[in-house]
Amino acid sequence: MKSIIATAAALILAGHAFAQDSFELDPAQAATAEALVAEALESDLAWSIVESLTTEVGPRMPGSEAEVRARAWGEALGQSLSFDRVTIEPFTMPFWDRGELEISITSPYTQALHGSALGGSGASPRSGPVESDVVYFRDINALTAVADGSLEGKIVFVDGDAMVATQTGAGYGPANNRRRIGWQHAERAGADAIVVRSVGSDFHRNPHTGMISSMDGEWANIPVIAISNPDADHLRRLHHTGAPLAMQIRATAGWHGDVTSGNVVLDIVGSELPDEIVLIGGHLDSWDLGTGAIDDGAGIAITVAAAELIARLPERPRRTIRVVMFGAEEVGLLGARAYAQQHAEEVGNHVLATESDFGAGRIWQLVSNVDAAANPAIDAVGQIIAPLGILRGGSNVPGGGPDIIPLAMAGVPTVRLNQDGMDYFDLHHTPDDTLDKIDPEALAQNVAAYAALVYLAANMDVEFRTPAEEAAAEE
Template identity: 45%
Template structure:
């Protein structure tokens, strides 16, 4: 993508770039004027779509520590340099690695037929000859945890928890426990294997993968997700009152731990370069699709946001740092290792935010700020409201990776997308570029460039937020 210098700006906008130090409010009228022009330019001409198109076409799937991950790290560095970042670098992290093999399942009796499944992340395989066992059903993971071991031992535990569709994605939390904790519970009760209804909101016949809790599990068992129609099928079979027996043939490979990287690009602050506003997304993805929604769109949004700010005639007051986190999908590995490595510098991070909820239209602006700093959010809302964005709450984590910073007291902003259909595609082969709307991405960038520029340019700071420690 060629840089587009803002040479055609009107004299009025150039005048608005004059630094104003004497102002009673944290955001001066000059700051707001610059942000308004940035917002309107984003709606007209931002090109985040070409970035996510490049990532999905030229790299594709990029599980942590894989060859695709290595290509993504190289791609991100090259792209940031081309987009005009002042500084681009990587920081190595250590990640567990895993290769997906095949996963086949079929009902043996009483009504023989195939099932559509996928291995959950880092699942072990079956014995070479496969395994055959009876199904025992649980409504959610808590029922499995509470069940007596003799009810589960030697059987395939089937967690049949449906996920509720919501705009906010809040149905994910109640449903995802079966994936994250189910294998551990099944292994502790000596189950033969675990199968779960896919954590998703679609009715398509493909399954949703995702990470499990594997640390410290002494005797892990194969763990699979069923497509929603196949979970319905098993449910209907079980209602007929006969034992349902399933055969599984699964092959996966756990590899030695290895390196991955956080990729970092900066627009260096003109007055306070040591103070930093962090915006981020995660670079890794699962291997079933091309990671366009999770989280290619987020990568594109924050990179394009920084590109637009870099094209201003002068840099913002503080440094704007874009972090593309590694290994988010397997437990926020990149952000956790980043915070640990930089814990002595956290006081210089004024705020964090992350784009990691697909490519839907942004409709809500949440924060995690001290109450004395709400006027900053109020001023930002003057420019966000015309984009169809409403003010939300003050309980934002800023996104999954950003939550690691918030736990250490760093303030956060949250620009929340409409996730009504996000979990139709999440962690499936259907997470592909055709689900991304270029015009909606422009609205995303418009919101992000307002928030990111104003946070980087404002007088004062955002203080610290309470932690759970």
């Protein structure tokens, strides 16, 4: 019985391989890609980069002076390595500052809470303390049902559940509703402030910050605060005792006019097709609570290190490899939007794009969204990186990473190397996003996969993009 199943499985796998894998890699390119994998696994370059960024620059709030220093760091890094061209591409953005926050329970007794203003939060009146009775909502749906003006003089607390940790990060979207839109209903109902359970899977006293959603371009006029999961548990239990619950909040968060941010663009110029661009990258900005190690110092380090290994080869790749350190990702993909806008005329030259922005866990899956005719070529890349423990996933998966969205919407084909995100939402947007959370071996595995993928994509004679006439015919 066992041998029959094994034989059947072998036949199925073989059939799959034959059906999909009609693309033959150039043997010399395949050998170089394998050599890059081996070299990357031995290299500590990515570790050095993320160590330098988190130590020497530290937290890098979008639009802040720290982000200016980060760009200077990125420019100097590119110049010190083997890149052919290093450019800072500035853009203008509004600056939001977290300010100061004091938040405590004041009834039934005084206890400080571990909270953080959410991006886009307003201040308390005259930046002084506001103390109010708390109205408890079991989840965001309960809050959205409240009548206009029904919460005057109250502080809203929106509970919910801690996220379940998953490999893919599934569950972040729905959980995030309380963070994103809760304030809109609290403000509509006249509340003094809104406090939500952090969107995170950990049980440490860490608030998880992150952006709220604007409403028709308007941001919150009241404090919008996330508290840690243990603090939210505590409030839930206090609520169930029936004791009257009050809080005091003093927040000075708010907007401070326009500032300059920018993307740092590092190019390895292609030898045959310099105008055709394989774009990779991560985002250079970070929230300020941690030092932006996993979000997204790791992505910067992985993609720069992968490109650098390719740049050290005796020959330049056929196509240009571009590493973009995007600015101001956390506050709404501002760098990515600016890039797509500033490069609108050459967007058609971007042959493939992907970003590393899901932490520093091992890559376990390769997914793609390219022209159907190019799938066998992606499968062939998959076979090169399969020994790294990477499975070939869907060939019709939109994405490529947050900062790739504007390019993908403009028709740029994408791939993505999915990382194990089991601990990502333990750390995401918290003070715990620090260098010690990165496993150097997992980081090197990431570099290996990116190096092979990007090297092959920049050299193989494949069109990843659906030809314009076919794309038009499909619409």
